[in-house]
Amino acid sequence: MVSYTDAVTHKCGCWRITVNRRKFCQSTLAVATVAALFPAHRALAAALMEIPGDIDAITAAGQQATLRQASVQELADSLRGPLLLPGNQAYEMARQVLNPAIDKRPALIVQPSGVADVSSAVHFARENNLVVAVKCGGHSTSGKSTCNGGMMIDLSRFRHVRVDPAEKLAYVSGGSLLGLMDHECMAHGLVTVAGTVSHTGVGGLTTGGGFGRLARRFGLALDNVRALDVVSADGRLRHASKVENPDLYWGVRGAGGNFGVVTSFEFNLHAMDRQVIAGNLFYPMSRLRDLLAFYAEFSMNAPDELATDLVAGYPSSGKDGFVLLALCYSGPATDADKIMAPVKSLGKPMLGEIKSVDYVALQRSGDNTAPRSTASYLKGGFPSEISPQLIDTLVEGMEPHPDRSVQIIFQQAGGAISRVPAAATAFAHRYAQHDMIATVSWKPDAPAAEHVRYIKRYWSALQPFTHGFYTNEADEDNARMVNKNYQGNYSRLLGIKRRYDPGNIFRLNANIRPTA
Ligand SMILES: Cc1cc2nc3c(=O)[nH]c(=O)nc-3n(C[C@H](O)[C@H](O)[C@H](O)COP(=O)(O)OP(=O)(O)OC[C@H]3O[C@@H](n4cnc5c(N)ncnc54)[C@H](O)[C@@H]3O)c2cc1C
Known part of the structure; x- marks a missing residue:
């Protein structure tokens, strides 16, 4: 299982001064101090700010709701990465996806710095009955990585690739873009399958399929996944492979984000001339x-x-x-x-x-x-x-x-x-x-x-x-054909969905409705 500790340590060198974080973040002075002492960490400082008040949201059932200030504050305090709210410039940037025809406004955006943040975010969304939009590369043309009134988990701070050349494996964190993966793997004369545009996300591309210049040779991107880590709707991190949670391992490779947030992929690599x-x-x-x-x-x-x-x-x-x-x-x-x-x-x-x-x-x-x-x-x-x-x-x-x-x-x-x-x-x-x-x-x-x-x-x-x-190319017109499109795999997928996301908080994908 890959560890994100290195990336997190770098970003949060100021962690020690936030030990008693709850109290510390009550103080705007403390926030200002962090920002002044560590200019590179202004985004983190923003996350430490007091939540100004209640937040309007839309529940998964489509009803107006209010997220209480205290509970949002608690979420913010539990995170190491930023929590972004409407009215903030970073929020306006983060809510964007590649296609400007999609213009949605999540109630709140979490930018996790690691698995613990993903887990806290998912807990919060489930408890508050919010839909979760997971954004990796933001390439979904129909806008599956954003939402109105729900929670966006923006994985853009979650980009890291570690290659083990001896084992021919790459450990790729769930927010990584294809270009980073190609770059790191080829440095060792190794490749795995990626799409044809380097700023597409590994997360969306791989969980739905993954066609590319090498796919006819080595299979889809998902055929090259040896194992993955997933935070499912109960907020738990699960390792999935042929031997551990094999149903989840099977389902994530083709049913997209239906079961949770993939925080890490383990890819088989192949030797190839540059x-x-x-x-x-x-x-x-x-x-x-x-x-x-x-x-x-x-x-x-x-x-x-x-x-x-x-x-x-x-x-x-x-x-x-x-x-x-x-x-x-x-x-x-x-x-x-x-x-x-x-x-x-x-x-x-x-x-x-x-x-x-x-x-x-x-x-x-x-x-x-x-x-x-x-x-x-x-x-x-x-x-x-x-x-x-x-x-x-x-x-x-x-x-x-x-x-x-x-x-x-x-x-x-x-x-x-x-x-x-x-x-x-x-x-x-x-x-x-x-x-x-x-x-x-x-x-x-x-x-x-x-x-x-x-x-x-x-x-x-x-x-x-x-x-x-x-x-990966489905839009709202495809919704009623989704089950049929999974063909003979649908009934098994339905069982896996019921197990890992019974409340369907992960529905912004080719969605398997657990109540079907
Ligand atoms: C310019 C362009 C080029 C493309 N080229 C190819 C290509 O060569 N081959 C190909 O097969 N496809 C290609 N596609 C289609 C592509 O596979 C899909 O758009 C894919 O969904 C993009 O993934 P993303 O992470 O960038 O998207 P996002 O919009 O971030 O996410 C799309 C979906 O994936 C889910 N998701 C993303 N990351 C995770 C994660 N870590 N865990 C769980 N769920 C996650 C999201 O919730 C959402 O449902 C291309 C698309 C574009 C716009």
Whole structure:
């Protein structure tokens, strides 16, 4: 089990002076003293401040409630990390998620410094009947990591990766981002499976699935989890592995945050060369139909070491539509030419080339350099195949528009992902060869309705070609299909949910309702 002591000691070097913390924090003078003596710890000092009064909240049942000042004070005093309340600048920062179309206001935000804080926060939420939103990378496009009137547990101070190269293991704390994990592991010539954008959270990505450039080779991110630590709804920390709490270990790998807050993941690592053969090749939109047909065949015949994604879209100018083939081959470089030969037969792209690149740099290459600059909405599902009929529907529905950007994304699956039996983890969609996403983005201050309507309309034509959806991409429209989407794993998941979160405080996910 990983310990967070190092990180906490660093942050809270002033811990000794807060021994009699309850009394100390009654005094605003004490707060000012901490802030003055330890400027780096101003955020901590903020947490020591007196809670000014009662706080309005919304219960899990959707009713208005009041959190009494004394009980919130008690929570604040029990924490080592900050408790953030409305009206505070740090609160305004922390409540944000990547998608600015999501604008929610939790009643209170806890930024745990370690497991003990997570546990205190969960206790408080349960006792006060609050919904808990767990935020790791904040990438849930539908805003599953925030809420109105409940408690947000923001894991952004909970980022740490320790690699054990001899055992080929990485201990990754629950708020870590993918880039940190890639960076630390590759320093030892080791990798595990991560998504394609380095600021996505390990927490959300892994608990729902985890597709990425290496997934066809090594399985989903969740297939690489050897053990995890979870704070469940009773506030208890549980270690889960094949031999300890095996039901929890099984369920967390695919049913997201339904059972609690994952405070630590233990990942299996694999030796891999730092250099991979990769390329982002751009072609004009006029080639969409023939590139989709090419992709359908090429991706199905790819070896496990090759990940090919296809993205087609129009930027918000409504002009210069493009088709992007994103390739990453992590096998022996000597085989790369032969494997990429069909791509070369497509002719010279408008932009891009296939070459040897640093894997960690490639993993960062798609990062958002201006986070929260566009609002977005998406729909996704697993297509049964990329058939000629699906291609026709995709091409016909792709509409340029001056005020929005639209994209169709195929992320390749299959390979090692499909060789895991559907009942081996809670993730049931092992048959999928691709994940298909239709997404739209627009300026955050512009009205959303027209753009959301467009993608819903487009998706209503595409959905019949899909068979199930990726829980990490689910939104409120998917709610009534969630149980079915867990397929043969649902009834076992229901039992685990009833055991670890009978009151359903962890419901902001592809939710298994314990009362079903
Ligand atoms: C730009 C971008 C790129 C993406 N690329 C990929 C990709 O390559 N492959 C892929 O598979 N997916 C990808 N996704 C989808 C991604 O898997 C989901 O959005 C995922 O939920 C993000 O995790 P997060 O921790 O960043 O999100 P958050 O919004 O912080 O959390 C999402 C959900 O996970 C839960 N959660 C987060 N951390 C924990 C934890 N420690 N314990 C318990 N529950 C937790 C939250 O409660 C919430 O329900 C991408 C999304 C975006 C926006």
